Amino acid sequence: MARLIELTLNGRRRIDAVPDNLLLLDYLRGQADLTGTKTGCDGGECGACTVLIDDFPRLACLTLAAAVSGRRIDTVEALGNGGALSAVQRGFHEKLGSQCGYCTPGFIMACAGLLRRNPQPSAEEIRAALGSNICRCTGYVKIIEAVEFASDLLAQGGTAP
Numbered sequence: 001m002a003r004l005i006e007l008t009l010n011g012r013r014r015i016d017a018v019p020d021n022l023l024l025l026d027y028l029r030g031q032a033d034l035t036g037t038k039t040g041c042d043g044g045e046c047g048a049c050t051v052l053i054d055d056f057p058r059l060a061c062l063t064l065a066a067a068v069s070g071r072r073i074d075t076v077e078a079l080g081n082g083g084a085l086s087a088v089q090r091g092f093h094e095k096l097g098s099q100c101g102y103c104t105p106g107f108i109m110a111c112a113g114l115l116r117r118n119p120q121p122s123a124e125e126i127r128a129a130l131g132s133n134i135c136r137c138t139g140y141v142k143i144i145e146a147v148e149f150a151s152d153l154l155a156q157g158g159t160a161p
C-alpha cells in the first residue's frame, strides 16, 4: 500500500506518494535526492542517519516516511545560507570535528538540534545530546569543541545553528 504524505522538507512544502513500509532514510536519499543523510548501521546504533523532526534529532533508519506527514524535517542540506556555513558547520570546520566525515552529517544535525533548543548548553548537556552518535575517528573531543565554538558564535549573534 502507498499513501500520500505532505511535509515541510528543508523549508519547502512537498507532497509525495510513499509505500507504507518505506523508511524515512530511504525516502530522503532515494526519493528526495538528499544524500547528505548517511546510512551507517541501518539499525539504530550509530546516529549517522540523524535528521531533525520539528527540531528534535531522530534516526531516519528507524522512522517510517509515512509517519512524518505534517511534520517539519531538516537534513544537513538545510544548513548554511547561500554558501555561508551555519554556526555548527563552522564549528566542525574550525575545530577539525570531522576526519573521514561519514558520521559528520548525523553529528551536525544532532548539534544543530541541540543549539536550536538550547543555544548555550553546558559541556554535560552537549555530551548528553551526542550520546546517540558514534564516531570512529575523532575521539569526540574535537566534536565537543566544535559545538562550544558554534555556541559562542550564536552568542555573538548573526548566524543560525
Ligand code: FES
Pocket (backbone or CB within 6 Å): 038, 039, 040, 041, 042, 043, 044, 045, 046, 047, 048, 049, 050, 059, 060, 061, 062
Ligand atoms: S544508520 Fe541509523 S542509527 Fe545507524
Ligand code: FES
Pocket (backbone or CB within 6 Å): 097, 098, 099, 100, 101, 102, 103, 104, 134, 135, 136, 137, 138
Ligand atoms: S569522522 Fe570518521 S567516523 Fe566520525
